[in-house]
Amino acid sequence: MLKFAPLVGFAMVTASIDERRFRRRFDEFSEIGATENGGVNRPSLSDENKEARDTLIEWFRDAGLTVRIDEMGNIFGRRSGMDSDADPVVFGSHIDSQYNGGRYDGVIGVLGGLEVVEALNDADETTERPLEVVAWSNEEGVRFQPDMLGSGVFCDIFDLDYAYEREDKDGDTFGEELERIGYKGDEPCEAHDIHCYFEMHVEQGPFLEREDLPVAAVEGVFGFSWMNVTFEGQANHAGPTPMNMRHDAFVATADVTDSVRRITATEGTDLVGTVGSVDVWPNAINVIPERVEFTVDFRSYDDEVVDAAVERIRNEIAHAAEREGLEYEFEEIMRIDADPFDQSCIDTVVDAAETVGCEYTRLVSGAGHDANYLNKIAPTSMIFVPSVDGISHRESEYTEWEDVVTGTEVLLEAVRSKATV
Amino acid sequence: MLKFAPLVGFAMVTASIDERRFRRRFDEFSEIGATENGGVNRPSLSDENKEARDTLIEWFRDAGLTVRIDEMGNIFGRRSGMDSDADPVVFGSHIDSQYNGGRYDGVIGVLGGLEVVEALNDADETTERPLEVVAWSNEEGVRFQPDMLGSGVFCDIFDLDYAYEREDKDGDTFGEELERIGYKGDEPCEAHDIHCYFEMHVEQGPFLEREDLPVAAVEGVFGFSWMNVTFEGQANHAGPTPMNMRHDAFVATADVTDSVRRITATEGTDLVGTVGSVDVWPNAINVIPERVEFTVDFRSYDDEVVDAAVERIRNEIAHAAEREGLEYEFEEIMRIDADPFDQSCIDTVVDAAETVGCEYTRLVSGAGHDANYLNKIAPTSMIFVPSVDGISHRESEYTEWEDVVTGTEVLLEAVRSKATV
Numbered sequence: 007m008l009k010f011a012p013l014v015g016f017a018m019v020t021a022s023i024d025e026r027r028f029r030r031r032f033d034e035f036s037e038i039g040a041t042e043n044g045g046v047n048r049p050s051l052s053d054e055n056k057e058a059r060d061t062l063i064e065w066f067r068d069a070g071l072t073v074r075i076d077e078m079g080n081i082f083g084r085r086s087g088m089d090s091d092a093d094p095v096v097f098g099s100h101i102d103s104q105y106n107g108g109r110y111d112g113v114i115g116v117l118g119g120l121e122v123v124e125a126l127n128d129a130d131e132t133t134e135r136p137l138e139v140v141a142w143s144n145e146e147g148v149r150f151q152p153d154m155l156g157s158g159v160f161c162d163i164f165d166l167d168y169a170y171e172r173e174d175k176d177g178d179t180f181g182e183e184l185e186r187i188g189y190k191g192d193e194p195c196e197a198h199d200i201h202c203y204f205e206m207h208v209e210q211g212p213f214l215e216r217e218d219l220p221v222a223a224v225e226g227v228f229g230f231s232w233m234n235v236t237f238e239g240q241a242n243h244a245g246p247t248p249m250n251m252r253h254d255a256f257v258a259t260a261d262v263t264d265s266v267r268r269i270t271a272t273e274g275t276d277l278v279g280t281v282g283s284v285d286v287w288p289n290a291i292n293v294i295p296e297r298v299e300f301t302v303d304f305r306s307y308d309d310e311v312v313d314a315a316v317e318r319i320r321n322e323i324a325h326a327a328e329r330e331g332l333e334y335e336f337e338e339i340m341r342i343d344a345d346p347f348d349q350s351c352i353d354t355v356v357d358a359a360e361t362v363g364c365e366y367t368r369l370v371s372g373a374g375h376d377a378n379y380l381n382k383i384a385p386t387s388m389i390f391v392p393s394v395d396g397i398s399h400r401e402s403e404y405t406e407w408e409d410v411v412t413g414t415e416v417l418l419e420a421v422r423s424k425a426t427v
Numbered sequence: 428m429l430k431f432a433p434l435v436g437f438a439m440v441t442a443s444i445d446e447r448r449f450r451r452r453f454d455e456f457s458e459i460g461a462t463e464n465g466g467v468n469r470p471s472l473s474d475e476n477k478e479a480r481d482t483l484i485e486w487f488r489d490a491g492l493t494v495r496i497d498e499m500g501n502i503f504g505r506r507s508g509m510d511s512d513a514d515p516v517v518f519g520s521h522i523d524s525q526y527n528g529g530r531y532d533g534v535i536g537v538l539g540g541l542e543v544v545e546a547l548n549d550a551d552e553t554t555e556r557p558l559e560v561v562a563w564s565n566e567e568g569v570r571f572q573p574d575m576l577g578s579g580v581f582c583d584i585f586d587l588d589y590a591y592e593r594e595d596k597d598g599d600t601f602g603e604e605l606e607r608i609g610y611k612g613d614e615p616c617e618a619h620d621i622h623c624y625f626e627m628h629v630e631q632g633p634f635l636e637r638e639d640l641p642v643a644a645v646e647g648v649f650g651f652s653w654m655n656v657t658f659e660g661q662a663n664h665a666g667p668t669p670m671n672m673r674h675d676a677f678v679a680t681a682d683v684t685d686s687v688r689r690i691t692a693t694e695g696t697d698l699v700g701t702v703g704s705v706d707v708w709p710n711a712i713n714v715i716p717e718r719v720e721f722t723v724d725f726r727s728y729d730d731e732v733v734d735a736a737v738e739r740i741r742n743e744i745a746h747a748a749e750r751e752g753l754e755y756e757f758e759e760i761m762r763i764d765a766d767p768f769d770q771s772c773i774d775t776v777v778d779a780a781e782t783v784g785c786e787y788t789r790l791v792s793g794a795g796h797d798a799n800y801l802n803k804i805a806p807t808s809m810i811f812v813p814s815v816d817g818i819s820h821r822e823s824e825y826t827e828w829e830d831v832v833t834g835t836e837v838l839l840e841a842v843r844s845k846a847t848v
Contacts (some may be wrong), residue, residue, distance in 0.1 A: 209667060210663075210664045212672050216672075228666055232712055240817075242818060243631045244701035244726070245651065245699065245794040246631045247632055247793070248697075249688070256702055257688060259681070260702075261685070264681055276669075278665065278666065278669060280675070280715055281678075283710045284707045289703070289704045290703050292724055294701055294703065295702075295705075301712040371666070373664050373667050374666070395661070396664075398663075399664065
C-alpha cells in the first residue's frame, strides 16, 4: 500500500489504477454465476446476485468504504471527503445480469468505481468532496420489468410499492425476493443530494471498435418509441385459397418490416428501427397466418425524427392492413425523449481523457442506462469502452482489458476533477 | 321404407336422398366431441374418435352393410351387388377431425356414402357391382403425422410398421392407441381390387361459394413443395447498432416473404405461395433478430411451375442472406407432383351432376385428400361442395345443408353409373 509512502517535496503520489488487482477482482467476480460459455447468469435477486452483492460489500469494506443499503437494495459505498458536508460525487453502475449474459455489462462500472477508490487509497489522496460508489438494483429488467428499477425508485420515477409488487414469471415479487436474499435495507430509497454522477459502461454498439478508440464521452441517450402491432386476417388452407382472396397477416408484417427499414433510410441521420419480436398464429406450414403480433422499436437522438418515424409507420401499418384486408391494432407502449447529459460533466470526461492521454470520441448512447434517471436529479455523464463486435447481453460479450483499464483511468480523473468543492 | 312398394309397370322407383334422415344423422354425429363454438374435437384415435367409429358402425349395420375393419382401423361397409365377384365401387372419406375442427370436413363424405346406400335400400335397388363405404383412419395428421395414414398404408405408400410407430406429442404410438380404442382389425391393410373410388368433400377453398355453385367435379390435386428456411445473423442491441452494421434475420425473412408473393404473381397462372410458420430468436422488442426459422409452401397444378417457383425462391433466399450478411439453410422437405384424377371418373361426376340437374364446375384441389392415394391404385375422382368463406379446419367451418344434399345426390348418381358391370 502506497498509503504510507512518504511524500517527497511537493510531488504528490499520483493516484493510478492497479491493473492487476482490478483484473484479479474482475476474474473472481466473474466466477459468481459463471456459465460454461464464458458469461454469467446472475439475474436480479437470484442466489447468484446475492453472492455477487455479498462479495462486493466485502470488497467495499476492505477498501474502507462505509456501506449503506437502501429499501430497493441499492448498495452505496461512501468514502469520506475533506468536507464531509459537501454533496458527494457518485459513480457506479449495476451487477445484475441478463439470463446467461456477459461479464462486463454493468460490472466494470461498479468494480471500476471500487478501483478508483483503491487508487485514491493507494495514493493516500483524500478528495474534498465525499465519494460514493453505487450498485443499482435490477438494471437489466429481464426477471422483473421494468428495467432500471433501483435507480428509477431512487430518482422518483417509480413508487417503492410499485417496485415491490413487480412479479417474475413464477409470480414471486421483487419485494419478497429482495427480502429473501437479505437486501431490503433500512435506508429510504430516495435521492440524496448528489454533486454529479458518472457511469462507466460497455458501449453495446460497434462504434468504438470500428474507430479503434478505447473511450467515449457520452453526450446523451437516444429517445425511443416502442410499439405493439397486431394484424388479424383469416387462417385458410394454403392450398385451395387463391392469392387474391387471402387475408394474410404475415404478408402485411413483412410489408411493415420493409417500411421500417425504408423509414430509417429516409428520416433523419441517426434513426434506427427494429422489428424484434414476432409471433404468428396458427404458425403452421400449410395455413395462411391469421394473426401476427409484432413490435417496432425506433430510436434517434432527435425527438422530432422519432415522432416522424412513428407517424410514418402508423400510416404504413394502416396501408398494409388495407391492402391485405386485415383488422389491426397499433399501440405505442413506451415513448422516451432523447436525454442530453450535463455539458459540464461531458466536458469533465473529455478533459479526463486528455489528462490520461488516450484517444477518445464523443458518442450518443442508443441504449438506456441508470445514468438516464440520475441525469434527472443530478449533473450526469457516462464513459463508454468498446464492445467487441458490438455484442452485449450475451455470453460472448467482450471488452479488451486494456480498454477497461483506460476507461477506469478516465473515470478516476473525472471523479477527481469533480470532487473539488 | 319404399323397399316394399310395388313396382308399377316398367317405372323403377328412383333412389333418392332422404334429406331429413341424413340431416338427423349428421346432427347426431356432430354431438360426438362437440365443442362450445359449434365444431368437433375428435382427433385420430381419441375417445371421441372411438365413439364416432362405434356410431358409424352401428349405422352401417342398420343399413345392412357388412362391416370390415383392417389393421389400420380403416372401416369398410359392404353392400352386395348382383355380381358378387365384381370389383366394388368404393366411396367415402374420413371421420377424424382437427383439434377443435369443423363438423363437415371428411364426415359428409362418409355419412353421405351411407346415405347413398340408404337411398338404394329405400328404392330396393341392387347394383350390379358391390358397393363399399369407407372411413379412412388418421386423415388429418394433427395427432399422428403424416396425414392420410390409413389410406396411405392401404395404397402401399407407407409400411404398416411405420404407421404403428408414429407417436403423438405424449409419446403414445398410433399402434398402441389403435389397440386401446379397439380398432386394430384383423383384415390385412392392403389394397383389394377396386373398380373405382369417389370421395365427396368440402372444398376448403372459396371458389364454389364465390361462383354460387353447389358442386364441382374435381379433376385432380395440386402438386406442392414444402421448404424449411433458416437465417442466422447477429443478435445485437436495437439501440446502439446502426442500420448499416446489422445482420437482421427477420429483415431477410420479410424480403423473402415479399418475394414469395411476387413469384406467385409472375409464375404460371394458378401458383399459390405461403409463408405459414415463422419462429424468431431471441424474439425481444429491443434485440435485433439473430435467427429466424420459417417455411415456404408453393402449390400449382403444373409441376414445372412449382419447380420454377422453388428455384426462384432459392435464389431470393440466397440474395436476401447476402444483402443482410447472414448464414442460411434451405431444405425442400416435401415435393409432391400434381395428381390428375381419372378422366372417366371425372366424366362420371360431370354426367351425374347433369342427371341431378344442378349447376356445377370443374375444379382442381389445392389440398391433399385420401383420394390422392386411392388414385394411385384405382380410377378416382372427387366431388366438392362449397366451404363458406373458404374456411376449413376450424369450428366455424360451414356448408349449406342443401349443398351437402346436392353433392350427395351427385355421389349417388356417380356410384350408380359406375356400379354396372
